[in-house]
Amino acid sequence: AVVSTQSTGELQSIATLDHPDIQVPARYHREAPWTPAQYHLNLLPAFKSPSGKLSCILSCVFTIFKLLFIGASGLTVLDGTTDESSVPGADDLMPVLIYTIIHCNPPNLLSTIEYINCFLPRNISGQDQYMWMQFSGAVEFIKTMLQRST
Secondary structure (H helix, E strand, C coil): CCCCHHHHHHHHCCCCCCCCCCCCCHHHHHHCCCHHHHHHHHCHHHCCCHHHHHHHHHHHHHHHHHHHHHHHHHHHHCCCCCCHHHCCCHHHHHHHHHHHHHHHCCCCHHHHHHHHHHHCCCCCCHHHHHHHHHHHHHHHHHHHHHHHHC
């Protein structure tokens, strides 16, 4: 199956927070549908350069991390204290990222990823590389969801 706007749109009706393939932890449900993160993905068509498109994607993932941190630690974020058990990680990020991508349904997603992979300099590293790999992995997971649903 190909991830197209139409096929991903079909997933929107079944991709709930508790979907067996997604399973967003309950402590993050009140932040759904992560509209601030979707905002960044909705900007993808406005950018033409691979670095501009990558910037939108990284902003989306970073925004999700911020929202997860707030959702996990509640008001402790406001007073500057944290609890190690409340720090979100990849297991928290991935289901929310999958849910966000499905519900945002950005156009030309696969070609955008391929465009970035082909034309962006290979010097991306650190946090940016981590966020890019998480996003790419989420899209691959959505592709497997689409294959199973057909």
